[in-house]
Amino acid sequence: MNNKRFIVSLLLLFLLCGCVEQKEEASGIKVVATIAPLQEMVKAVGGDRVIVSVLIPPGAEPHSFEPSPSQMVQMAEADLLVKNGAGLEFWMDKVLQSNENLTVVDTSEGVRIIREGEGAEDPHIWLSPRNSQLQVENICRGLMEIDPENGDYYLQNRDRYLQKLRSLDQDFNRTFSNTTRKTFIVDHPAWSYFSRDYGLVQVPLMESEQEPGPRHLAAIVDLARNESITTIFVEPEFNPKSAEVISREMNATVISLDPLAGNYLENLRYSGQKIADSLA
Ligand SMILES: [Zn+2]
Numbered sequence: 001m002n003n004k005r006f007i008v009s010l011l012l013l014f015l016l017c018g019c020v021e022q023k024e025e026a027s028g029i030k031v032v033a034t035i036a037p038l039q040e041m042v043k044a045v046g047g048d049r050v051i052v053s054v055l056i057p058p059g060a061e062p063h064s065f066e067p068s069p070s071q072m073v074q075m076a077e078a079d080l081l082v083k084n085g086a087g088l089e090f091w092m093d094k095v096l097q098s099n100e101n102l103t104v105v106d107t108s109e110g111v112r113i114i115r116e117g118e119g120a121e122d123p124h125i126w127l128s129p130r131n132s133q134l135q136v137e138n139i140c141r142g143l144m145e146i147d148p149e150n151g152d153y154y155l156q157n158r159d160r161y162l163q164k165l166r167s168l169d170q171d172f173n174r175t176f177s178n179t180t181r182k183t184f185i186v187d188h189p190a191w192s193y194f195s196r197d198y199g200l201v202q203v204p205l206m207e208s209e210q211e212p213g214p215r216h217l218a219a220i221v222d223l224a225r226n227e228s229i230t231t232i233f234v235e236p237e238f239n240p241k242s243a244e245v246i247s248r249e250m251n252a253t254v255i256s257l258d259p260l261a262g263n264y265l266e267n268l269r270y271s272g273q274k275i276a277d278s279l280a
Pocket of ligand 1: 063124188189190
């Protein structure tokens with residue numbers, strides 16, 4: 001009898017070990033995020049249960065990006081595809097046509113979208129911590145859908161990260177209600193949502209994705225004089241030529257901000273601080 005019980009417990013132990021091992025093997029949920037800021041959000045919510053790769057690396061130009069054949073395979077093999085939405089991944093429909101079973105999270109769900117001239121969506125939603133709180137909630141919902149057993153884990157992680165985003169939002173609120181000036185010059189208009197949320201005005205050097213003409217540049221130089229603007233913000237993936245020309249004309253400082261940096265929260269705090277410093 002005792003012996004029998006011993007064998008049964010031994011068997012149970014084996015089974016349990018087997019289970020644990022199997023679970024560990026399956027625990028890496030493969031997530032593909034289209035841009036690096038989303039990777040941080042997925043990692044924050046998914047913790048050690050997810051393996052996240054990024055499609056469009058920092059420094060690449062997302063507005064003209066198209067996935068390579070090997071990236072198509074990478075997406076096909078993913079358990080979850082996390083996209084920014086709001087028109088950033090204009091190439092995505094093609095991918096989904098050949099991968100009907102792929103689960104996709106559109107992180108822009110619920111975000112109040114800014115529309116440009118002809119109704120095109122402005123895709124730069126992640127650059128406001130108010131929007132990214134919604135993005136994080138959408139990501140959490142996606143993870144819970146494919147891995148409902150660990151829902152509580154995701155919810156706890158989500159809440160911890162949301163707390164950080166809320167506190168960044170509060171800091172920005174305080175900072176920008178105290179700046180005397182509100183207008184800042186950028187090469188590429190990535191800061192529309194940020195500006196909407198903190199009562200600012202971004203003035204882009206580029207004219208609808210084109211290098212600016214002389215008349216536009218002259219108008220910006222005038223504006224900079226009138227508003228005592230002494231900083232121009234540029235992005236690493238764009239040609240700095242017109243920014244350099246105009247900064248010489250204005251005697252302004254050129255500061256590089258990278259909207260696609262991987263250390264999302266830290267980078268957004270840094271960028272916001274730089275913009276605030278230019279308005280002080
Ligand atoms: Zn952009």
